[in-house]
Amino acid sequence: MAAIIAGGVSPVLAADLEAPIVIEEPQPVERYEVSDFGGWYIRGDLDYHKSKIRGTEYITYGVEPCPGCGDGFQGVGGTKSFDTAKLKSSFSIGAGVGYQISRHFRTDLTLDYWFKTKFRGSTSDDGSSGCGGPGVPCESVDRTKMSALLLLANAYVDLGTWNGITPYVGAGIGGAHVKWEDLENDANVGFATHKGTKSWRFAYALMAGASYCLTDRMVLDAGYRFSRIEGGRMFERNGAGPGFDKGFNTHEVRAGLRYSFGGSANGCYQPETVAYEPPEPIYTK
Template sequence: MFVSHRLALAATLATGTLLGALTGSFALPGAATAADLLPPPPPPPVRAEPVVIGSGWYLRGDFTQTWYDHPRDDAIPDPSDPGMPPLVGLRLSSEAGYGGGIGYQINPWLRVDATIDQRGTSSFRGYSSRSVFQTGYNLEAGKVDVLTGLVNVYADIGKWYGFTPYVGAGIGFADMSMRRNYTQTTCLIDGCDGAAGTGPRDPAFRANHSVTTFAWALTAGVSYDIGAGFSLDAAYRYINLGRLRSGLDEYGGLTRVKDLAANEFRVGLRYRFADGLLPTAAQNFGN
């Protein structure tokens, strides 16, 4: 028994010597300590997420078709001529226009933008008659240019299959001018204005005049996300433009109108910088 113990001890020492020779150290089995173990690898560095500043900015371009409402005569009564009737049948021709702007998406449902829109030159006309068009009438006509600048706020009402309906309101200014304005009398009977003959008389031209007024608008529309940062946009807009007048003619007369407003259909394209040229990842509530 004693001999077998000595043989086992000798075998153990021999094994330890052999392992030490192979590893460059000598240790008995089970004699390793915590100091002999390799330290754990350091944790990976924590990378801060990049902060994207201004990621909601977008540009827009729009085509506009404008249908003007019928304004009302705003002539100041002349005490020396109390019988002068107001203009009736006031009309401005429908015109196309264009515009653009820059905006910012504050959060998924709220955005703002600033827009400039220039409409085509509209033809204006209105009529008056002291005899209720029995003996003659007077025509007032000219050209009207309208440019608006608005700051708008929109509420985007969710997204369904790529479509985003929205409503909005805006305030700003309207820069309007009346050009090539004139007044002209037409006699239906001989001598209706004290001069012989019938038909149109020579026109009295009025000076050009520009005015800047307060403007406001209400909008309802829908946009469609076509990807790569682009969205198609179509909207109805009601815009109130205020008052407009011409310059004076040689007799001191002028044309004045109020309650000038328009119904507009707008279609355009928006480009959002944050989306780059990659498809937009957006939440669709409809699927």
């Protein structure tokens, strides 16, 4: 009887003690978090530029016959343009500070120093000015140098990032402090020096280029910038003068570095691996 009872209970106990079934979760997949972007950045730039002067002119003084005057002549004045006016190419160095507002928009304030650029011009007349005596034309070769500080507030649109490369377009507005050195006037009637001048002028710029991620915070920035500086006084009077330039159109090839403080540089997001914690297994009977 005991054997029969034991034999009947054993299957029930075996069923109660059967091992639970574990439902296996899928293999863990690494999860990534995109680093935050935005915040302040600094920049430094070098460039090679070619400036085209849009024209130069100066006030002239001379004489013309005047039968009713004391010595038969009277003074006359007018404005005359240089026959030729050319600026050579030069370099500049710049720095700036900016803010990454969003993934596609940023602004900065830049200050560039244009190293001295050589100017060479020439003038002549038909002899009516009496520069070298009645009927003798004046001819001269004029030399000086120009340097400038260009201060611009800029805004850029970053067009997207592909393989670490972010093309952009931008525009800037501000002012330029233009400094002319003394003008050396080597004429066929003698040598003269005209004192150079310096002044602030209105300026603006248009840019296009691309940046490349070097690290998550630093990018290499290369591009093209067109800048225009309005005209102003060039030199003071010494016989003839004063003289004026009509401003400059400048084409620049630029390269530099940007470093971000507030987060990853725009487009340079380095994914951060987060440890995967699988959920508790689910047991069923």
